[in-house]
Amino acid sequence: MNTFFLIIGIVLVIAAIADFIWTTLWVDGGAGPLTDRLSSALWAFMRKWSRDHPKILSLAGPIILSATLLMWIFLLWAGWTLVFSGNESAIVNSTDSTPATWVERLYYAGYLIFTLGNGDYAPTTGVWQIATVIATGTGMMFITLGVTYLLSVLGAVTLKRAFAESVLSIGSSAEEIVTDSWDGNDFHNVNLLLSSFSSQLSTITSQHSAYPILHYYYAEKHQESVPVAVIVLDEALTVFRFGIPEEHRPNGLLIKEMRRTTQSYLETMDISAGTLPPPPDLVKLHAAGLPTVSAGEFSDALGQLAERRKQLTGLAHASAVEAPWK
Structure with missing residues (x-):
């Protein structure tokens, strides 16, 4: 018996x-240790090799998913081959x-x-028969589980892109979303959308x-990018909460719920803070006839949100997307 082959195989x-x-x-466990290392390495390689070219990065998700499945197949196949090589007479010609x-x-x-x-x-013997079973x-x-996992991931990718399209179809910037939400009296029209988005x-x-592999499913089209949608939506929420007088704001509970949901998303992405982004253009909103707070009051509020807003630039960098305020 070759114990070395048997142990390595097991x-x-x-x-x-x-x-x-x-x-x-x-x-709750995320990706397994081997899958996590493989995914991170392939993503880093593709970003460096492609220089963040959208067309190439759009292949990252399928490539990483395929590589993960192939890794599992290789480990199982190689492992059982070595196990059955642990004894010269374990497997015989029928x-x-x-x-x-x-x-x-x-x-x-x-x-x-x-x-x-x-x-x-x-x-041959009972031990190898049991090993065969x-x-x-x-x-x-x-x-069975591989097919289920594959379908779950692809379904989640579809949901991601549908969400991004819903958000960015309203506006490609925080200022545009806020402006289009104004009905001449208040922003109550956006309440239903905030509930749905949350x-x-x-x-x-x-x-x-x-399914952490979803991190690596890059949307080639700007309108289908969840990181872009989250950044734009969160900046719009900042304007709604701190740039608009209280009597004209959307429902406060919905804003709070949406902010918490966005924060959970940022925490799940496990990103590093980037540089402080430029502030939303409150002057532009005021010029369009929207009620706004004073520039000083808004600036003070943004100062307290500095660390949170730095996470948005970190999200843009980690996701290899162009920040919507550029």
């Missing part, structure tokens, strides 16, 4: 199963009972985890926490 199989279950089933070669053991492990059901080779079980688990972004935040 380690690889356990690593694959643990990382797979961690990533696909543990909602026809003449001669011990399988390395290539034949590789073939045997492959058709087990892909559940092909071929009978060209067979295990377990190997088939890991393959079935991978196929619900959608809360769902997106939960999905980002459960």
